[in-house]
Amino acid sequence: MKYIIKKIFFFILTLLIVVFLTFLAFQIIPGDPAVSLLGTEGTPLKVAALREEMGLNKPVGERFLTWVLNFMKGDMGISYSYQIPVSELITDKIPVTFLLTMLSFAFIICMGIPLGIYTSKHAGSRLDRLIMTVNQVTMAIPPFFLGIILTYLFGLVLKWFVPGGYISYSDDFFGFFTYLIFPAIAIAFPKSAMVVKLFRGSIIEEAKKDYVRTAYSRGNTINGVLYGHVLKNAILPVITFLAVVFADIIAGSIIIEQVFGIPGLGRMLITSIQNRDYPVVQAIIVCIAFVVLGSNLLADILLKVLDPRIKL
Amino acid sequence: MKKPEYHIVFTVVLLGVLTFLALMGFIHTPYDPDAMNGLEKFAAPDLHHIFGTDHFGRDVFSRVCKGLGTTFFVAVTTVMIGALGGTVIGALTGYFGGILDEIIMRFNDVVASFPSVLLAMVFISILGPGKYNVIFALGIIFIPSYARMVRSEFIKQKNFDYVKSAKLMKAGSFRIMFLHIFPNTTSVFMSSLAIGFNNAVLAEAGMSYLGIGVQPPDASLGRMLSESQAYLFTAPWFAIFPGIVIILMILGFSMLGDILQQKNGGI
């Protein structure tokens, strides 16, 4: 329990550091937000008035605090390019990216875990070697290129889906869901190959340990040893890795949304970066930071539950 | 596992060919990679243009070579910045420990828990796109992961008795760190160089694909892929060849990383 409280404390602390760093990073950018906001119609007088209104005259520490407090209230500032509150821009994008991420994660688990078990159990067999060779190549495919290939193969040649024909979840949830399947595969495939490799290696390593010999000496079957003893130990490094993968999925989704034309957070982020729309960039970064750090926290707690040896 | 010999031969040949192509991109390509030719738009691969041509009639093979060169350059310099910075920070914090170590590692945790592409995007949104900005951003972002790796190796190694033995011989701290300990971390270090190289390739390609990485006139494999996407149906080769080259590069280096890891001497 003490462990979990400590981890949550660090989670909050780290999140605050991240938020502060992002805030600071966007403070040191050359250029005045008031000027960029007003664009061509920025007379010095107007700029000064706007600076006053945006609170830009106050010291950095105070501005940070107001920003954080506003952020927690759901006020994330106003987009430079769209002139509407950032929260309004983001809220309907979040479910899209969230579902894409979750779907990819589910694919990774469903492909990576069983294949890892299968290949380690039959390590050295012909099928294992075949799978591992394919696996090695799969690991090397950049998700966005896989996305392009999938678009070509299933979209243009086989016509299983319409490339760019995104369906909003508010219109047709099932259509939306099916449209996300190929993007999710593009993200998940290379990552699940990594999970297979790691899990297989971890199981094979664990199987060499002394306690496995003890388990056999008690009359366990091969499956009894594998499922009763080895897996619980072998899964531990995989969990740590899955937390990293989760962060990578989010990064992957930013690019994949571009490939498949999905209007999610990632696409918003790219356009905002290109337009230098900092309030939006800042808000999205903080959201992603929250999810990434949250997934790390979950992994830590899960590890603690599975491995009694972990102490802080 | 496959017989290790074939593994190694395959990896060496693959990396050799890629290096050769990248060098061609720097020195001499069959066609000028930027020369447009309105008459030869979307030419399918044949003997003249072995990878075909693109929407401006440029030779895809020449552009792949040049893009490969750019990617190599970006990845190598990025890894160099990351590894150099990381080794110094990791060695010092790992060997000496203390409060500075705590602070730096906490900061590291913050940075390392983020996808590198995402962080690079933040940098780029501030610095603006371009080859050198990408190198700078990725290089800085890779420092923490190397620092963390070198640090944990140093912490592991400094508790071995041979380090105590060296201390008793009155060897200086820097001699112990870089002459005694560092050689024992090389197998881990080298394989993480290979992994870092791959991450750099992926990040650069991804960012260039999104249009916030390497900018024209520099050719880039990622950018080619993004340009090709609009013509996917008419000219699939325009997308496929750059993509395959990226895959081969990542494959080669990840296999190199595995080989280095297996050749693990150490305790």
Added chain:
Amino acid sequence: MGNLLEVKSLSITFEGNQAREKVVRNVSFSVMEGEILGIAGESGSGKTLTALAIAGLLNRHGAVSLEGEILFQGKNLLTCKREELRRYQGNDISMVFQEPMSSLNPVMKIGRQIEESIKIHGTLSKKERKEKAIWAMECVELENPEKIYHRYPHELSGGMRQRVMIAASLISNPRLMIADEPTTALDVSIQHQILKLFQKINRENHTAILFISHDLSLIYHLCGRALVMYEGSLIEEGNTKEIFYHPRHSYTKNLIACIPTYEKKV
């Protein structure tokens, strides 16, 4: 008393890619019901491999080939089916290993590890199994068995872990207990207690013990009969006192001469 276990010209060979290495050569001996037989030898003598072969823990590696016969109660363990062998493992033949830390599953509760063999081989309910596990823990003189039942290996001391190992191997009331260097990783005073424990188990449960050690003096104190192995071969066999005071083989003589005692100085 009859023979419980008979090993007949056992050879163990490692099959490498090119080289074959014979690590145990033509070893024959037998263990009688209820006796304590010692096997002495230095590292690389093949004593541990012999033990693993008897416990049926070698044939799952493809790289090892076994020749000869291992007859347990007349049944050849080397040729019988996996399923049949499994019925003996942990039931009639149990093992105690050298490193109690690494030989216990780090993420499994002590109680579950102790009762695993009766869970596999028996039909007892969960409650009955727990009762039996507590009994076994009391047998090996572990204090607070109820508490330890819910602990994990890393929470116990080395001596306690070895007691847990022994409890786990005696819970099924085996005919033969194979102990491979069970005290090497422990402090002298704890070593002493563990040896007494083996004597007690042997006396009370009439369990035959095959005790393997590099330490001749331990074998001298614990075992009635002993074998000495050297580079894969059995070079000496007989009454322990006989071996100790009248060693036949020159290696045994050297081995005994090297044992540090209070009588001689370097």
Added chain:
Amino acid sequence: MADTILKLENVSVYFEKKGWKTIRTEAVNQVSFQIKEGETVGLVGESGCGKTTLSKAILGFVRHGEGDIQLKTPNPQMIFQDPFSSLNPSKKIGWILEEPLRLSGKYTKEDRKNKVREMLQKIGLEQKYAHRYPRELSGGQRQRVSIGIALLSGSKFIIADEPVSALDVTVQAQILKLLKEVQKEYNMTILFISHDLKVVYQICDRVMVMKNGRIIEDKKTEELFQNPEHPYTKLLLNMDTL
């Protein structure tokens, strides 16, 4: 009368576990003793009794809390228990043996090579081992190299921390013999740490028994073995007879 080479007065070593509350445990408790030049002194105790911590404190690897440690020799050396981690795995034996000479800065390259060659002979290793890596040597051979390092660094005082407990009995006897020879030839002072009273009996002039961080008995070897006073010493001595 020989000079005192090591003098400990009321030395305590604490371990601090930092947390919400700092927990302080005593690893070594008010230890005092002296070692004279040329003496071989045994330090006996079971794991966790503080003997290794004490040796680390003497060499300055851990800070001692109270008391005074006077080491009147410039370069103490240590022979470690685990021969597999005490030699740098990425260096050849020749390089390892040469390192103390290089660090002293007194010798030319040729001198160093010669000295290493002589030393290999002295510690009973063939010359070809200079070009081997530690992993290619057996445990006993590595301990020989450790002794060689101590000699080449010109040390007069060696702490041997369980130097033979990881070795087979026959090899044990050889290493003890080498240690004894070296001790005589160089008039070395040795603090010999072990859990095994019999081994200590064979090599030491004097034996100290340690329990729970304290030294409970400190006597000439013969005397200790003939009439042990402390019940714990008696217990240890009786262990060998069941």
